[in-house]
Amino acid sequence: xxxxxxxxxxxxxxxxxxxxxxxxxxxxxxxxxxxxxxxxxxxxxxxxxxxxxxxxxxxxxxxxxxxxxxxxxxxxxxxxxxxxxxxxxxxxxxxxxxxxxxxxxxxxxxxxxxxxxxxxxxxxxxxxxxxxxxxxxxxxxxxxxxxxxxxxxxxxxxx
Amino acid sequence: xxxxxxxxxxxxxxxxxxxxxxxxxxxxxxxxxxxxxxxxxxxxxxxxxxxxxxxxxxxxxxxxxxxxxxxxxxxxxxxxxxxxxxxxxxxxxxxxxxxxxxxxxxxxxxxxxxxxxxxxxxxxxxxxxxxxxxxxxxxxxxxxxxxxxxxxxxxxxxxxxxxxxxxxxxxxxxxxxxxxxxxxxxxxxxxxxxxxxxxxxxxxxxxxxxx
Numbered sequence: 001x002x003x004x005x006x007x008x009x010x011x012x013x014x015x016x017x018x019x020x021x022x023x024x025x026x027x028x029x030x031x032x033x034x035x036x037x038x039x040x041x042x043x044x045x046x047x048x049x050x051x052x053x054x055x056x057x058x059x060x061x062x063x064x065x066x067x068x069x070x071x072x073x074x075x076x077x078x079x080x081x082x083x084x085x086x087x088x089x090x091x092x093x094x095x096x097x098x099x100x101x102x103x104x105x106x107x108x109x110x111x112x113x114x115x116x117x118x119x120x121x122x123x124x125x126x127x128x129x130x131x132x133x134x135x136x137x138x139x140x141x142x143x144x145x146x147x148x149x150x151x152x153x154x155x156x157x158x159x
Numbered sequence: 160x161x162x163x164x165x166x167x168x169x170x171x172x173x174x175x176x177x178x179x180x181x182x183x184x185x186x187x188x189x190x191x192x193x194x195x196x197x198x199x200x201x202x203x204x205x206x207x208x209x210x211x212x213x214x215x216x217x218x219x220x221x222x223x224x225x226x227x228x229x230x231x232x233x234x235x236x237x238x239x240x241x242x243x244x245x246x247x248x249x250x251x252x253x254x255x256x257x258x259x260x261x262x263x264x265x266x267x268x269x270x271x272x273x274x275x276x277x278x279x280x281x282x283x284x285x286x287x288x289x290x291x292x293x294x295x296x297x298x299x300x301x302x303x304x305x306x307x308x309x310x311x312x313x314x315x316x317x318x319x320x321x322x323x324x325x326x327x328x329x330x331x332x333x334x335x336x337x338x339x340x341x342x343x344x345x346x347x348x349x350x351x352x353x354x355x356x357x358x359x360x361x362x363x364x365x366x367x368x369x370x
Contacts, residue, residue, distance in 0.1 A: 006208055009182040017176040018169075038190045104168040123169040157164065 005042050012058045015124075020119055022108060023066040037065045052133065059126075059134045063117040107156040115149050122146055206258045213251040220244045233308055240303035246298070299330045 016037050019156060024030040034153075040061050048057055114135070121131045131146075132139045180186075222228065223240050231237060260280050310319035320337035 006182050006184055009187065010178075013178070013180055013182065014173060015178040018172060021172065030185060035190055035193055038187070038323055042187075104165050107165065123166060124173075154162065157162075 005038075007046055008041065008045075008054070008058070009038065012055065015055070016062055018120065018124075019062040019066050022116055023113070025105070025109065033066060037062050040065045040096070044100055056130060056134055059121065059124075063120070063134065067113045103157065107137060107153050110156065111152070115145065115152075118142065118145055119123060119149050119153070122149075202261070203258075207256055208255060212253070213247055213254065213326055216247045217244070217251065218244070220247065229306070231305065236305045236308060239298050239305055242301070243298045246295070296334055299334060303327050303330065 009026060019037065020030040020033045024033050040072055041058070044057075047124075048054075079152075108119060111119065117135060118131060121134060126134070128139045128142050128146075131137070131142045135142070137145070214316075220240050220243055224237060224244065229236075232284055264276050303323050307319055307323050310322055314322070
């Protein structure tokens, strides 16, 4: 009837990791956000009605958690139950890649939280229609915002 | 060009994180359990704050009773503070008892049992919480009367009574507003019950996965 949580997490972990990386520069914050997203996915699983694709649903939960819940009340999470198996990656094995990623995150860092979600979906090669469905913005609004974000990022990256 | 670089970096990250962790029921259990335990941590922090507040109150009450900073002339003026002091001391030791009882419990691998036990400790203290609330309300209403004799000497009986009635009225309004705003509700117990419910749902889900 429905895909279970474990399967979902195994299939969409990359998406969650990327959202965590984009919204939390701090390593511990990333873990906390990961934990909160998993919790929200688990809570929403029962009400998922397959009206949208599972990836759209996952993007919506992950971004919504990152934008609203997590930022609204800065939680200090408990780590009684060791989460040593969850390590949000930082590229250290390849200097060129590491430098590129640092540049990218520095450029995105200055964007506001909604713009961050739009650029994430753009980088994930989602269509305007999908971005609109996930963020709740109109397609034309997505287009306008995306152009502004691209211009802003170009300026930042040129510096 | 710059956006191409951005895309390239993003693709690098995507490659790296696509299958980083192998999730299983045990790991998912741990993630949810960690999230639930956050509530317990909050309670512990809150209790530490209460200890400080109650200790400060005890010190202030003793200082008032022994130092007479308000220049009380009659023994009757000390009554509200004399009543409040044992109330605060009892509250302090009760808090210590609840806190120690909670700290003695260990979550182990049975988070559901752990939450149930904490819920039971809260339940046992329900009556005491009501008593403590009523005591505070009574004392809050009595304290303005401590100053009545001094006021009578200074401004006369009628004005002193009006002034005291205003103070009592303000106290009543403040208590009523605090009550209406939910200051006396035990939010942590409600939160614990919600966590316990969520935990049970998780177990059902886990059983489904196993089945």
